[in-house]
Amino acid sequence: MAEQEVPPLIRSKPMNGGDGPHSYSKNSYYQRGAIEATKKMINEAVKEKFDLENTYFNTSKTIQIADLGCSTGPNTFFTVENIIEAIILKYQDEDISTSSKNLEFQVFFNDHADNDFNTLFRTLSSPPKYFAAGVPGSFYLRLFPQSSIHFAHTSYAVHWLSKVPREVIDENSSAYNKDSIQCSGFNIEVAKAYASQFKNDLNNFLNVRAQELVPGGLMVIIISVLLDGVLMAKSTIGMCYDFLGSCLKDMANLVRNYNP
Ligand SMILES: C[S@@+](CC[C@H](N)C(=O)[O-])C[C@H]1O[C@@H](n2cnc3c(N)ncnc32)[C@H](O)[C@@H]1O
Incomplete structure:
Protein backbone atom coordinates (compact mmCIF):
# COMPACT_ATOMS: atom_id res chain seq x y z
CA MET A 1 0.00 0.00 0.00
CA ALA A 2 1.36 3.46 -0.90
CA GLU A 3 2.48 5.47 2.13
CA GLN A 4 -0.17 8.17 1.77
CA GLU A 5 -3.04 5.81 1.02
CA VAL A 6 -5.84 5.79 3.59
CA PRO A 7 -7.13 2.26 4.17
CA PRO A 8 -10.90 1.86 4.02
CA LEU A 9 -12.42 1.19 7.44
CA ILE A 10 -13.29 -2.40 6.60
CA ARG A 11 -12.59 -3.36 10.22
CA SER A 12 -14.12 -0.29 11.82
CA LYS A 13 -14.17 0.17 15.58
CA PRO A 14 -17.31 -1.49 16.91
CA MET A 15 -19.57 -0.15 19.63
CA ASN A 16 -18.63 -1.27 23.14
CA GLY A 17 -19.91 -4.82 23.47
CA GLY A 18 -21.29 -6.74 26.45
CA ASP A 19 -23.91 -5.30 28.78
CA GLY A 20 -21.71 -3.54 31.35
CA PRO A 21 -22.14 0.13 32.35
CA HIS A 22 -20.04 1.36 29.39
CA SER A 23 -21.62 -0.94 26.80
CA TYR A 24 -23.62 0.30 23.82
CA SER A 25 -26.61 -1.64 25.08
CA LYS A 26 -26.60 0.52 28.25
CA ASN A 27 -25.77 3.76 26.46
CA SER A 28 -28.06 3.98 23.45
CA TYR A 29 -31.20 5.58 24.86
CA TYR A 30 -30.82 8.58 22.57
CA GLN A 31 -30.87 6.36 19.46
CA ARG A 32 -33.77 4.40 20.95
CA GLY A 33 -35.72 7.70 21.12
CA ALA A 34 -35.38 8.20 17.37
CA ILE A 35 -36.39 4.61 16.67
CA GLU A 36 -39.47 5.04 18.87
CA ALA A 37 -40.34 8.24 17.01
CA THR A 38 -40.43 6.36 13.69
CA LYS A 39 -42.69 3.52 14.92
CA LYS A 40 -45.86 5.30 13.83
CA MET A 41 -44.36 6.19 10.43
CA ILE A 42 -43.33 2.57 9.86
CA ASN A 43 -46.85 1.39 10.74
CA GLU A 44 -48.31 3.84 8.25
CA ALA A 45 -45.80 2.99 5.50
CA VAL A 46 -46.43 -0.75 5.93
CA LYS A 47 -50.18 -0.23 5.93
CA GLU A 48 -50.11 1.88 2.78
CA LYS A 49 -47.25 0.41 0.76
CA PHE A 50 -46.30 -3.08 1.88
CA ASP A 51 -48.25 -5.43 -0.31
CA LEU A 52 -47.91 -9.18 0.12
CA GLU A 53 -49.91 -9.88 -2.99
CA ASN A 54 -47.77 -7.64 -5.20
CA THR A 55 -44.45 -8.14 -3.47
CA TYR A 56 -42.07 -10.93 -4.45
CA PHE A 57 -42.51 -13.77 -2.00
CA ASN A 58 -40.97 -17.16 -1.92
CA THR A 59 -43.35 -20.09 -1.77
CA SER A 60 -43.02 -20.45 2.00
CA LYS A 61 -44.26 -16.88 2.60
CA THR A 62 -41.16 -15.93 4.55
CA ILE A 63 -40.65 -12.21 5.05
CA GLN A 64 -36.98 -11.28 5.15
CA ILE A 65 -36.00 -8.25 7.21
CA ALA A 66 -32.50 -6.76 7.51
CA ASP A 67 -31.23 -4.34 10.15
CA LEU A 68 -28.02 -2.79 8.83
CA GLY A 69 -25.50 -1.56 11.41
CA CYS A 70 -27.44 -3.32 14.19
CA SER A 71 -24.78 -3.20 16.95
CA THR A 72 -25.77 -5.27 20.00
CA GLY A 73 -29.26 -4.32 21.00
CA PRO A 74 -31.69 -3.78 22.58
CA ASN A 75 -32.45 -1.12 19.93
CA THR A 76 -32.18 -3.57 17.04
CA PHE A 77 -34.62 -6.01 18.70
CA PHE A 78 -37.07 -3.20 19.34
CA THR A 79 -36.73 -2.14 15.69
CA VAL A 80 -37.37 -5.53 14.11
CA GLU A 81 -40.22 -6.28 16.52
CA ASN A 82 -41.88 -3.00 15.47
CA ILE A 83 -41.55 -3.95 11.81
CA ILE A 84 -42.94 -7.45 12.36
CA GLU A 85 -45.80 -6.07 14.47
CA ALA A 86 -46.65 -3.55 11.73
CA ILE A 87 -46.78 -6.28 9.07
CA ILE A 88 -48.88 -8.64 11.20
CA LEU A 89 -51.22 -5.80 12.12
CA LYS A 90 -51.75 -4.89 8.50
CA TYR A 91 -52.78 -8.39 7.54
CA GLN A 92 -54.95 -8.86 10.61
CA LYS A 129 -40.39 -14.52 17.38
CA TYR A 130 -38.40 -14.90 14.18
CA PHE A 131 -35.53 -16.82 12.60
CA ALA A 132 -32.39 -14.82 13.36
CA ALA A 133 -29.12 -14.76 11.42
CA GLY A 134 -25.97 -12.63 11.65
CA VAL A 135 -24.54 -11.10 8.49
CA PRO A 136 -21.03 -9.68 9.01
CA GLY A 137 -19.68 -7.17 6.53
CA SER A 138 -19.87 -3.60 5.32
CA PHE A 139 -23.27 -2.40 4.20
CA TYR A 140 -21.53 -0.39 1.50
CA LEU A 141 -21.08 -3.71 -0.31
CA ARG A 142 -23.55 -6.41 -1.38
CA LEU A 143 -24.68 -8.47 1.63
CA PHE A 144 -27.70 -10.37 0.31
CA PRO A 145 -28.78 -12.15 -2.87
CA GLN A 146 -30.61 -10.30 -5.60
CA SER A 147 -34.25 -9.42 -4.74
CA SER A 148 -34.28 -11.19 -1.39
CA ILE A 149 -35.02 -8.54 1.26
CA HIS A 150 -38.57 -7.30 1.86
CA PHE A 151 -37.79 -4.69 4.52
CA ALA A 152 -34.38 -3.05 5.09
CA HIS A 153 -33.82 -0.82 8.09
CA THR A 154 -30.83 1.17 9.29
CA SER A 155 -30.55 3.63 12.13
CA TYR A 156 -27.68 5.84 13.22
CA ALA A 157 -25.25 3.99 10.99
CA VAL A 158 -24.98 5.38 7.44
CA HIS A 159 -23.34 8.57 8.65
CA TRP A 160 -20.30 6.33 9.38
CA LEU A 161 -18.17 6.95 6.32
CA SER A 162 -16.38 4.02 4.70
CA LYS A 163 -13.06 5.85 5.01
CA VAL A 164 -11.42 9.11 6.04
CA PRO A 165 -11.21 11.40 3.00
CA ARG A 166 -7.56 11.47 1.92
CA GLU A 167 -7.36 15.29 1.70
CA VAL A 168 -8.24 15.91 5.35
CA ILE A 169 -5.08 14.20 6.58
CA ASP A 170 -2.82 15.56 3.85
CA GLU A 171 -0.79 18.45 5.29
CA ASN A 172 -0.29 19.86 1.78
CA SER A 173 -3.99 19.97 0.97
CA SER A 174 -6.23 23.01 1.44
CA ALA A 175 -8.66 20.54 3.02
CA TYR A 176 -6.16 19.50 5.72
CA ASN A 177 -8.19 19.26 8.93
CA LYS A 178 -5.49 20.60 11.20
CA ASP A 179 -6.19 20.55 14.94
CA SER A 180 -9.64 19.00 14.71
CA ILE A 181 -11.02 15.48 15.01
CA GLN A 182 -14.30 16.39 13.31
CA CYS A 183 -15.76 18.26 10.37
CA SER A 184 -16.39 21.42 12.38
CA GLY A 185 -17.73 23.32 9.37
CA PHE A 186 -15.29 26.25 9.68
CA ASN A 187 -13.08 25.15 6.77
CA ILE A 188 -15.22 24.87 3.64
CA GLU A 189 -12.65 22.63 1.89
CA VAL A 190 -12.79 20.13 4.75
CA ALA A 191 -16.58 20.19 4.66
CA LYS A 192 -16.51 19.59 0.88
CA ALA A 193 -14.15 16.60 1.29
CA TYR A 194 -16.44 14.97 3.87
CA ALA A 195 -19.57 15.78 1.83
CA SER A 196 -18.04 14.19 -1.25
CA GLN A 197 -17.11 11.03 0.67
CA PHE A 198 -20.64 10.84 2.11
CA LYS A 199 -22.13 11.25 -1.35
CA ASN A 200 -20.03 8.36 -2.71
CA ASP A 201 -20.82 6.13 0.25
CA LEU A 202 -24.55 6.80 0.18
CA ASN A 203 -24.58 6.22 -3.54
CA ASN A 204 -22.96 2.81 -3.03
CA PHE A 205 -25.34 2.01 -0.17
CA LEU A 206 -28.41 2.81 -2.28
CA ASN A 207 -27.09 0.96 -5.34
CA VAL A 208 -26.49 -2.30 -3.49
CA ARG A 209 -29.78 -2.09 -1.59
CA ALA A 210 -31.60 -1.49 -4.88
CA GLN A 211 -30.30 -4.87 -6.01
CA GLU A 212 -31.13 -6.66 -2.76
CA LEU A 213 -34.64 -5.34 -2.11
CA VAL A 214 -37.55 -7.12 -3.73
CA PRO A 215 -39.61 -4.93 -6.07
CA GLY A 216 -42.12 -3.23 -3.79
CA GLY A 217 -39.97 -3.76 -0.70
CA LEU A 218 -39.51 -1.00 1.86
CA MET A 219 -36.44 0.66 3.36
CA VAL A 220 -36.19 2.97 6.39
CA ILE A 221 -33.07 5.08 6.95
CA ILE A 222 -32.65 6.98 10.23
CA ILE A 223 -29.67 9.30 10.20
CA SER A 224 -28.24 12.26 12.13
CA VAL A 225 -28.40 15.53 10.24
CA LEU A 226 -27.65 19.22 10.73
CA LEU A 227 -30.10 21.90 9.71
CA ASP A 228 -28.90 24.03 6.78
CA GLY A 229 -26.58 26.78 7.98
CA VAL A 230 -25.77 25.14 11.34
CA LEU A 231 -22.08 24.39 11.79
CA MET A 232 -21.17 21.08 13.38
CA ALA A 233 -18.93 22.89 15.88
CA LYS A 234 -21.97 24.87 17.08
CA SER A 235 -24.14 21.81 17.66
CA THR A 236 -24.23 20.04 21.03
CA ILE A 237 -22.55 16.92 19.69
CA GLY A 238 -19.97 19.04 17.81
CA MET A 239 -19.04 20.81 21.05
CA CYS A 240 -18.54 17.39 22.70
CA TYR A 241 -16.28 16.28 19.82
CA ASP A 242 -14.18 19.47 20.14
CA PHE A 243 -13.83 18.83 23.86
CA LEU A 244 -12.89 15.19 23.20
CA GLY A 245 -10.43 16.31 20.50
CA SER A 246 -8.69 18.70 22.87
CA CYS A 247 -8.32 15.89 25.48
CA LEU A 248 -6.85 13.60 22.82
CA LYS A 249 -4.39 16.32 21.78
CA ASP A 250 -3.30 16.82 25.40
CA MET A 251 -2.77 13.07 25.77
CA ALA A 252 -0.80 12.88 22.51
CA ASN A 253 1.39 15.83 23.61
CA LEU A 254 2.05 14.16 26.96
CA VAL A 255 3.20 10.99 25.21
CA ARG A 256 5.30 12.98 22.71
CA ASN A 257 7.04 14.97 25.48
CA TYR A 258 7.45 12.04 27.85
CA ASN A 259 11.08 11.89 28.77
CA PRO A 260 11.82 9.47 31.66
C1 LIG B 1 -24.41 3.98 16.63
S1 LIG B 1 -24.53 2.27 16.18
C2 LIG B 1 -26.26 2.13 15.84
C3 LIG B 1 -26.82 0.81 16.30
C4 LIG B 1 -28.33 0.64 16.15
N1 LIG B 1 -28.69 0.65 14.75
C5 LIG B 1 -29.07 1.72 16.89
O1 LIG B 1 -29.72 2.55 16.25
O2 LIG B 1 -29.00 1.75 18.11
C6 LIG B 1 -23.83 2.26 14.53
C7 LIG B 1 -23.47 0.87 14.07
O3 LIG B 1 -23.23 0.89 12.68
C8 LIG B 1 -22.16 -0.01 12.42
N2 LIG B 1 -21.55 0.33 11.12
C9 LIG B 1 -20.89 1.45 10.77
N3 LIG B 1 -20.47 1.39 9.50
C10 LIG B 1 -20.89 0.18 9.03
C11 LIG B 1 -20.76 -0.49 7.78
N4 LIG B 1 -20.11 0.09 6.76
N5 LIG B 1 -21.31 -1.71 7.64
C12 LIG B 1 -21.96 -2.32 8.67
N6 LIG B 1 -22.12 -1.72 9.89
C13 LIG B 1 -21.59 -0.50 10.06
C14 LIG B 1 -21.21 0.20 13.59
O4 LIG B 1 -20.30 -0.88 13.75
C15 LIG B 1 -22.20 0.33 14.74
O5 LIG B 1 -22.48 -0.90 15.35
Missing part, protein backbone atom coordinates in the same frame (compact mmCIF):
# COMPACT_ATOMS: atom_id res chain seq x y z
CA ASP A 93 -56.73 -5.62 9.79
CA GLU A 94 -57.26 -6.56 6.19
CA ASP A 95 -58.46 -10.02 7.15
CA ILE A 96 -56.84 -11.56 4.11
CA SER A 97 -56.61 -15.23 3.22
CA THR A 98 -55.36 -17.73 5.82
CA SER A 99 -52.31 -18.63 3.76
CA SER A 100 -51.02 -15.06 3.99
CA LYS A 101 -51.59 -15.01 7.73
CA ASN A 102 -49.22 -17.92 8.25
CA LEU A 103 -46.27 -15.67 7.69
CA GLU A 104 -42.80 -16.48 8.96
CA PHE A 105 -40.11 -13.91 9.53
CA GLN A 106 -36.38 -14.17 9.02
CA VAL A 107 -34.25 -11.35 10.43
CA PHE A 108 -30.71 -10.61 9.31
CA PHE A 109 -28.63 -8.66 11.81
CA ASN A 110 -25.80 -6.95 9.95
CA ASP A 111 -22.75 -5.15 11.29
CA HIS A 112 -19.00 -5.23 10.88
CA ALA A 113 -17.41 -8.58 11.77
CA ASP A 114 -15.87 -6.98 14.90
CA ASN A 115 -19.32 -6.24 16.32
CA ASP A 116 -20.21 -8.14 19.51
CA PHE A 117 -22.53 -10.65 17.80
CA ASN A 118 -22.16 -12.97 20.83
CA THR A 119 -23.97 -10.52 23.10
CA LEU A 120 -26.48 -9.83 20.34
CA PHE A 121 -27.50 -13.47 19.99
CA ARG A 122 -27.29 -14.20 23.72
CA THR A 123 -29.85 -11.48 24.41
CA LEU A 124 -32.34 -12.42 21.67
CA SER A 125 -35.87 -12.76 22.99
CA SER A 126 -36.88 -16.22 24.11
CA PRO A 127 -38.80 -17.92 22.64
CA PRO A 128 -37.69 -16.25 19.41
